[in-house]
Amino acid sequence: MDTFSSQTGPIAVYGASGYTGKLIAAELDRAGTEFVLAGRNREKLDAVAAGLEGDPSVEAVSVDDRAGMRKLFGQCAAVIACAGPFTDHGEPVLAAAVDSGAHYLDTTGEQSFIRMAFDKYSARAEAEGIAMIPAMGFDYVPGDMLAALTTEGMGRIETVRLAYSSNLQPTRGTMRSGLEMIKGGDVEWRDGSLRPASQAASRGKFDFGPPLGSSRMVHYPAGEHITVPRHVPARNVETMLGIDALVPGPLAPLWPLVAHPTRLAMHTPVKKLAGRLIGRLPEGASSEARAAASFTVVCEAVRADRIRRGSITGRDVYGLTAALIVKGARIAAGGGIDATGALAPSQAFDPEAFLEGFDSFSLEWKLEPAP
Numbered sequence: 001m002d003t004f005s006s007q008t009g010p011i012a013v014y015g016a017s018g019y020t021g022k023l024i025a026a027e028l029d030r031a032g033t034e035f036v037l038a039g040r041n042r043e044k045l046d047a048v049a050a051g052l053e054g055d056p057s058v059e060a061v062s063v064d065d066r067a068g069m070r071k072l073f074g075q076c077a078a079v080i081a082c083a084g085p086f087t088d089h090g091e092p093v094l095a096a097a098v099d100s101g102a103h104y105l106d107t108t109g110e111q112s113f114i115r116m117a118f119d120k121y122s123a124r125a126e127a128e129g130i131a132m133i134p135a136m137g138f139d140y141v142p143g144d145m146l147a148a149l150t151t152e153g154m155g156r157i158e159t160v161r162l163a164y165s166s167n168l169q170p171t172r173g174t175m176r177s178g179l180e181m182i183k184g185g186d187v188e189w190r191d192g193s194l195r196p197a198s199q200a201a202s203r204g205k206f207d208f209g210p211p212l213g214s215s216r217m218v219h220y221p222a223g224e225h226i227t228v229p230r231h232v233p234a235r236n237v238e239t240m241l242g243i244d245a246l247v248p249g250p251l252a253p254l255w256p257l258v259a260h261p262t263r264l265a266m267h268t269p270v271k272k273l274a275g276r277l278i279g280r281l282p283e284g285a286s287s288e289a290r291a292a293a294s295f296t297v298v299c300e301a302v303r304a305d306r307i308r309r310g311s312i313t314g315r316d317v318y319g320l321t322a323a324l325i326v327k328g329a330r331i332a333a334g335g336g337i338d339a340t341g342a343l344a345p346s347q348a349f350d351p352e353a354f355l356e357g358f359d360s361f362s363l364e365w366k367l368e369p370a371p
Helices: 018-029 042-050 066-073 086-101 110-129 141-153 172-182 225-232 249-265 270-281 289-292 317-333
Strands: 011-014 035-039 057-060 079-083 102-108 131-133 157-166 187-190 193-196 202-207 212-218 234-242 294-304 306-314 364-368
Touching: 011 018, 011 066, 011 317, 018 035, 018 042, 018 317, 035 042, 042 057, 057 141, 066 086, 079 086, 079 212, 086 102, 086 110, 086 131, 102 270, 102 306, 102 317, 110 225, 131 317, 141 157, 141 225, 141 294, 141 306, 141 364, 187 225, 225 234, 289 317, 306 317
Parallel strands: 011 035, 011 079, 035 057, 079 102, 102 131, 157 234
Antiparallel strands: 157 294, 187 193, 187 234, 202 212, 212 234, 294 306, 306 364
8 A cells, every 4th residue: 555644634525426436435445545425415425435344424515515515625635526527516616625725636527627727726726735636537647647758858849749549438427528528619739828729520540559550530628738738848739539439430430520510519408418318328337347448548749850659558447547536635635745726737746656556457658769
């Protein structure tokens, strides 16, 4: 078991009865860490607690109960937020954590929420002397840290290009967050600043190298447009997703044709209908299916006519998310983060050291020699 500095309070897990929340609770339980299960439904939280070996506290508090959340988080060293979609439910939890002086981490993959957190709450977090680290799960620790590792020592970079490939089975929560991401309105880091992103669905093809080879890529409004420029002197950041992770194989060629109508539909009552249909699906993959799902992230750092590539591979995206955020929260709770305010993962933690210890997820990263 990893050891960190002494904790000064428990870690609160808000949204602990959800799919990812239960994985996070189990990870904290295995680590022997003091923690609190929090959320809106006491009965569901009690059921989660009953399945754990330890005896965590349970606190039912609504996102609308600002005083209740501040009271709870004021007794905690850190808060892990995993109740999404974050665009709908995330800000009250974030605000309460910051106002209570508790370190904050979350599992969001929604770019708009990440940007809001950095723009609106960084100064408040810094004034409180706490670290606020959005997107501390698979979205987007591997990509952000791979970008830092790949570009190290290269100086100014023309383009950081990040390509994702995965065969995961998304949870209901991921699909609901996906509805927010499909809506458009995202930004990209272009020519040294955040600018409206092109909404063209296709991003051409990308060669991941063996064994994946070349894949058809699509638009992916990723968080690295917000985080990577904070620690990499890059003029441009590009992100893309293998279409097989978004659309089943036979339907993949149709996505560029239907992407725009789908995006428009997310601004109509169709979105609510889609949310209801998602609610009828299984909560998420079985543990066996999770373990069988693999991922690859490739980073290309382009400087003049030179390109350096790095890659990171692994399996079980949701289990890895729980392990990543728990490691981060334990370090934060133990006083192991020197910086304050809103931080990218690579600003809060040393990437090379942080990515150690995830052998159970077959996590491996490698870099080409520096140019």
